[in-house]
Amino acid sequence: MPSLIDVFLWGALPYMCVALLVTGLVWRYRYDRFGWTTRSSELYEKRVLRLASPMFHFGLLAVLAGHILGLFVPMSWTQAVGLSEAAYSWMAMTFGLVAGVLTLGGIALLVWRRRTTGPVFLATTVNDKIMYLFLLAPLCLGFVTTFMNASTLHYNYRTSVSPWARSLFVFQPDIELMARTPLEYRVHAVAGLLLFAVVPFTRLVHAYAAPVHYLFRPYIVYRARDPRFVGTAGPHRGWQRGDI
Amino acid sequence: MRVMAQIAMVMNLDKCIGCHTCSVTCKQLWTSRPGVEYVWFNNVETRPGQGYPRRYEDQERWRGGWKLTRRGRLVPKAGGRARRLASIFANPLLPNIRDYYEPWTYDYESVAQAPPGDDFPVAPPRSLISGERMDNITWSGNWDDNLGGMPQHESDDPILARIQEKIRLEFEQAFMFYLPRICEHCLNPSCVASCPSGALYKRVEDGIVLVDQDRCRGWRMCVTGCPYKKVYFNHRTGKAEKCTFCFPRIEIGLPTVCSETCVGRLRNIGVLLYDADRVPKAAATPREQDLYPAQLGVFLDPHDPRVAAEAERAGIPHDWLIAARRSPVYDLIVTYGVALPLHPEFRTLPMVWYVPPLSPVVEAITASGHDGEDHDNLFAAIDVLRIPVSYLAELFTAGDEEPVRRSLRRLAAMRTHRRRLNLGDPVDPSIAESVGFTVDQLEDMYRLLALAKPEDRYVIPTAVAGDVRALEEAPLGCSLDYEGGPGMGGGAGSGPFGEASGRPAPIAVETFHGLRERSTADSASRASLRHGQVNLLNWDARSDPEGLFPPREGTKAEAEGAREEQRRGVDGSDRLAAGPGEIQLRPPDERRPQ
Numbered sequence: 001m002p003s004l005i006d007v008f009l010w011g012a013l014p015y016m017c018v019a020l021l022v023t024g025l026v027w028r029y030r031y032d033r034f035g036w037t038t039r040s041s042e043l044y045e046k047r048v049l050r051l052a053s054p055m056f057h058f059g060l061l062a063v064l065a066g067h068i069l070g071l072f073v074p075m076s077w078t079q080a081v082g083l084s085e086a087a088y089s090w091m092a093m094t095f096g097l098v099a100g101v102l103t104l105g106g107i108a109l110l111v112w113r114r115r116t117t118g119p120v121f122l123a124t125t126v127n128d129k130i131m132y133l134f135l136l137a138p139l140c141l142g143f144v145t146t147f148m149n150a151s152t153l154h155y156n157y158r159t160s161v162s163p164w165a166r167s168l169f170v171f172q173p174d175i176e177l178m179a180r181t182p183l184e185y186r187v188h189a190v191a192g193l194l195l196f197a198v199v200p201f202t203r204l205v206h207a208y209a210a211p212v213h214y215l216f217r218p219y220i221v222y223r224a225r226d227p228r229f230v231g232t233a234g235p236h237r238g239w240q241r242g243d244i
Numbered sequence: 245m246r247v248m249a250q251i252a253m254v255m256n257l258d259k260c261i262g263c264h265t266c267s268v269t270c271k272q273l274w275t276s277r278p279g280v281e282y283v284w285f286n287n288v289e290t291r292p293g294q295g296y297p298r299r300y301e302d303q304e305r306w307r308g309g310w311k312l313t314r315r316g317r318l319v320p321k322a323g324g325r326a327r328r329l330a331s332i333f334a335n336p337l338l339p340n341i342r343d344y345y346e347p348w349t350y351d352y353e354s355v356a357q358a359p360p361g362d363d364f365p366v367a368p369p370r371s372l373i374s375g376e377r378m379d380n381i382t383w384s385g386n387w388d389d390n391l392g393g394m395p396q397h398e399s400d401d402p403i404l405a406r407i408q409e410k411i412r413l414e415f416e417q418a419f420m421f422y423l424p425r426i427c428e429h430c431l432n433p434s435c436v437a438s439c440p441s442g443a444l445y446k447r448v449e450d451g452i453v454l455v456d457q458d459r460c461r462g463w464r465m466c467v468t469g470c471p472y473k474k475v476y477f478n479h480r481t482g483k484a485e486k487c488t489f490c491f492p493r494i495e496i497g498l499p500t501v502c503s504e505t506c507v508g509r510l511r512n513i514g515v516l517l518y519d520a521d522r523v524p525k526a527a528a529t530p531r532e533q534d535l536y537p538a539q540l541g542v543f544l545d546p547h548d549p550r551v552a553a554e555a556e557r558a559g560i561p562h563d564w565l566i567a568a569r570r571s572p573v574y575d576l577i578v579t580y581g582v583a584l585p586l587h588p589e590f591r592t593l594p595m596v597w598y599v600p601p602l603s604p605v606v607e608a609i610t611a612s613g614h615d616g617e618d619h620d621n622l623f624a625a626i627d628v629l630r631i632p633v634s635y636l637a638e639l640f641t642a643g644d645e646e647p648v649r650r651s652l653r654r655l656a657a658m659r660t661h662r663r664r665l666n667l668g669d670p671v672d673p674s675i676a677e678s679v680g681f682t683v684d685q686l687e688d689m690y691r692l693l694a695l696a697k698p699e700d701r702y703v704i705p706t707a708v709a710g711d712v713r714a715l716e717e718a719p720l721g722c723s724l725d726y727e728g729g730p731g732m733g734g735g736a737g738s739g740p741f742g743e744a745s746g747r748p749a750p751i752a753v754e755t756f757h758g759l760r761e762r763s764t765a766d767s768a769s770r771a772s773l774r775h776g777q778v779n780l781l782n783w784d785a786r787s788d789p790e791g792l793f794p795p796r797e798g799t800k801a802e803a804e805g806a807r808e809e810q811r812r813g814v815d816g817s818d819r820l821a822a823g824p825g826e827i828q829l830r831p832p833d834e835r836r837p838q
Contacts, residue, residue: 225448225449
């Protein structure tokens, strides 16, 4: 029988975080489209950013890909294509460590740059600082987990964490499974879930503006004037909808 | 043929005195906000010079504009879509703030707070980027104004580096002229093409290129894409901003602020019709020197009935067609052929064109003992101008000197022609003919370049020609109508989500109901519409409708009481004091019964 806290963490928290993510994104899109930006500081400083930002972002994309592979592709599938558990584990560790080093190295450089470059530090808000805590926590914990796993443990998370993650999608969370995993996995999972929850309320929201459609649109964009906005005064005031 | 209309500008560089009034008024209107301190939608640079941002014309470094692939396809010079997305995390081609300049303010406080003493207090500069004190101000938007620091910076002008002849920049032989620059509102805008979010767009109705602030996600690719570096990054909001061609003014038929305030009256604004189908082909013209004639080939003759018919089919309002026929811009660019595009080799088909400067030539010839206004002397002198034709050609025609020479000869011919008239000499048609004009054409060009009144320089059809009703409804809010303001508004109506929510009823609707009420009511008119609001259009100046004046003091109940008394007062004795048709001028307080 799982304890109450286990039920909350592995049965309720994931849904709460995803709900916050979705409603937060909708809310932000409707009410703060203007604030939906990268808030790039490249104009101030470029030398460090040029190295650190691609390191972090590409590293993070690799981390994301690794998580999708590890969590959502069942072990039976990889074994069906002839990938043994040992081979998979070795591949995942190597890949994960490289991606982790890139991501953590990148963000370390970025945080250092943010702190030491006057104009960048000046443009840092309280929201940004809190965001860094939420972002750094799962990254560091995840790296520690991978590192521990690589060096000593050889814990097969694909028989515990992954089935739990998949069980969330059919709304029958296998709480027992997750509750029995090693501590570092559980802490990392909670930190990761919390990160999802805060994304819409921080500058991280720019991840959801990834301009994939750019690849498919014609170069020149033509748009007709909005008939509601002839002249200088818009018809709206006070409480306004996000789409105007 | 797909006819589109474009609002375009032509600047006559002969008249620019470099006073920067355009820049200052533009800044006042558009960029006097935090985050865009360093941004000048309009700037005036001295040529030769580095420009703003520094060396923006050097596309080997900044890679703005378009390039032709080996197979003749047009792609942004900084790379196509995949390449742009790959460099989205750090854009190596983005200028640093120091390529523009570090904006600053002064610690005026230190002057105001200075204790009495023998020394004059000073206001030290403080950076608006880092917030720290600056020891030295070393660069700004037009630091090399009037050739400031020129021998040192000579090699930094990308154009000077390109032209062959030896340019002498020693004091006695120096040349310079001013180049005011705004966004070019190109027909083939590379900033639009570079925007991953699709936030930048070219307006269908008037061709103005704008940034949708709600769609911009701050990827900064447009700054790289624009070869003129006229898209800027607001470092506070993290969004791109650019010259808007003052579209709110243009839409109601006013010229841009830079034009309106131009001391030299050198700017002309008008409509050009062009064939959008021909744009891609013109921009992909293989030889850079052919881009200027190719762009001329894109423009359509608004006097041509076929064009008029096509324009109508394309939904271009009739008064836009009329404006296109009267367009000073069309005349200068097409009819007289004196205006030239800025850097056509960027392949964006820019739409702010320039009449090249001629001025110093007359003095130069006169100083050498010849008659500086004689057209033979003038024509011969064009090639030995102080402002080298080759320099102008690098600016305006990708190095082809012939169009520049032709433009300068026409300007020179106009000058000699007018001089003869001024001196009472007979008209010499050979002058006009020597530049391919008739005397009448020369006169027309003179009138446009020298005499034209604002209504001739700015021929701007309004955006609302076919939609006058929309204009009537547009300025709904009164500027005094804020919480606690004289209008006592602040969105007094209560919508579904409380105060100031929802949309106010259109004025026309209110007026309709107000008028009907007035014509059918038994008692004296009540101009009061909604609670606490009065439509002064319907007010007969006799009654004192509820809400005309704010409650004087205390609670609402007291105010009601006072209003009741007041009403009685007006209907009673006071009414007699005012004769029929007279408006009572006494302020409300006096009318209150004591």
